[in-house]
Amino acid sequence: MSDKNKSIVYGLYNDETELLSAVKAANSAHLTIMDVFTPFPIHGLDPLLGLQESRLHIGGFIYGLLGTLTAFLGMTWIFTKDWPQIYGGKPHWAVPAFIPITFELTVLFASIGMVVTFYIINGLGPGVVNPCIDPRITDDKFCLAFDAHEVDPIQAENLLRSTGAAEINSKTL
Amino acid sequence: MNDYTFPSKVRTFLLGGIGLGFLCLALTFFMDGLDHHPRFWSNFLHNSVFFTGISLMATFFIAVCITAWAGWYTVFKRVWEAFSQFLMVGLVLMLIVGIGIYANWHHLYHWAAEGITDTASENFDSILAGKSGFLNPTWYVIIGSIIVLVWIFFAYKLRSLSLAEDEFGGNDNFSHHRSMRKWAAGFLPIVGFSSAAMIWLWVMSIDSHWYSTLYAWYCAASWFVAMIALTILVMIYLKSQGYFANVSNDHFHDLGKFMFAFSIFWTYLWFSQYMLIWYANVGEETVYFKTRIDHYPVLFYGNLILNFVMPFLVLMRNDTKRKFGTLIFVSIVVFFGHWWDYFLMIKPGVLESATHGHGIGEYTVGYTLPGLLEIGTMLGFLSLFLFVFFTILSRKSLLAKNDPYLAESLHHHV
DSSP: OOOOOOOOEEEEESSSSHHHHHHHHHHTTTTTOEEEEOOOOOOTTHHHHOOOOOSHHHHHHHHHHHHHHHHHHHHHIIIIIOOOSSSTTOSOOHHHHHHHHHHHHHHHHHHHHEEEEEEHHHOOOOTTOOOSGGGGGGGTEEEEEETTTTHHHHHHHHHHHHTTOOOEEEEEE | OOOOOOHHHHHHHHHHHHHHHHHHHHHHHHHHHSSOOHHHHHHHHHHHHHHHHHHHHHHHHHHHHHTTOTTTTGGGGGHHHHHTTTTTHHHHHHHHHHHHHHTTTOOOOOOGGGTTTTTTTTOHHHHHHHHHSSSSHHHIIHHHHHHHHHHHHHHHHHHHHHHHHHTTSSSSSTTTHHHHHHHHHHHHHHHHHHHHHHHHHTGGGSSEEEEETHHHHHHHHHHHHHHHHHHHHHHHHHHHOOOOOOOOOEEEEEHHHHHHHHHHHHHHHHHHHHHHHHOOOHHHHHHHHHHHHOOOOHHHHHHHHHIIHHHHHHHHGGGGOOOHHHHHHHHHHHHHHHHHHHHHHHHHHHHHHTTOOOOOOOOOOOOTBBOOOHHHHHHHHHHHHHHHHHHHHSBBSOOOOOOTTTTHHHHHHO
């Protein structure tokens, strides 16, 4: 990613309720939160962080529609123009027989399209190394991180301390 | 407000609706040109089956939620408990149809015709004679009633345990809930098999030569979606009256998801049944769809648009499941759509029997399309359903205050 060498001030909490109240405190102190890292999704965190609903599903719909059209129009062309054959006395354009394949391709296009989009948007993929702020955020720690260029690091540290962070660190990634 | 009072205005309104239903039924009875009033009887059967099924699905879903240790629905579970009590009325309605078979009031079911199993008779039908071990008046009336009585027993049991929990629960080490869990788990296999048998008897046997193994699921899915749609409508109404303040958009979101998911499930079953029959192309199976596509095209294609395309496209978005406007719109369409679905299951077979297999060649109101009398009859039955529902709802507290899942339900968040 482009924003290399970020200096980050972060606190690790032991409990998600502490984290939630810390996020509220940061919001009311007008400290811009860089990000929050948690081992599992926490109810009520998204609205506090002011996160917008993901637009990934719009992409999913478009990919799905693309799959529907690919399968349906593809089969229509193959079975009526390119290589018409009679199977079981059915008409060339046998719509009911096309439906299962159309369904499958819709699902396939939507799922693969969404995964690829997700990877591209998030800069993920084979060979990409993503810095991890602390390995324990994948286990039992809840991390609240501030960008030291956006907020006053002293103020951020005070806030982390006053909201009960078990550990406070700073790091340059 | 935790106690529902049934306002006299609504009571009068619903009684008026029931009156309208009676009027429409009477008009269909006297305006019917064919022998044995097939239009009247098929309307009666259609609505009885539809609303009894909705009630059964409410009972079934309570049992499913209890067995699945689900907590989200607890805050409004009294609604489904009240829905489930309509089964008693359903039994009476279906008994009227059943007695009609003995008393020769109607010829809805060709298998009940005279001499159908008698080789000497000119009515003899070897296929129906072969099926007569199941398709006979005794099964329909006696065993059918026993099955519905079993359903009623479970609906009553689950509700009374829930009400007893209100009164004596809280300090009982969840004994009420444990007991409920046993009854609910016991009910599931019973309803799984018996609902299929009743659907075969009530609906599928109208096209008495035809059969489909998927049919029972398909009908049950139709009932289920209608039940969820009606739940959403009733809940939005009750919320607008100031009840169920604890029911949030998150609960509606989940109900919306059920409506969406089961609309697709219904379509899946519809299509599986259609495609297998289309693909195999066995004459005695294909005739079912052949008749419907050729003579009932509006119903046939309309069915798919109302029950699949419309809910699929509208409810696909996240926010449409959270807004009352779109939910009301989809619920009304889908509720009507599944009523329409049952119309299409019942009417062609009835007309076939009534015209002795000649069928019809053009649009006939009341058969190939629902007429105003059909709509009026449906509104009458709906009023009856809601009247029973509101009466039962007003008797007890709306909040299951000692249910162990209540706190979870109050904090439900999706």
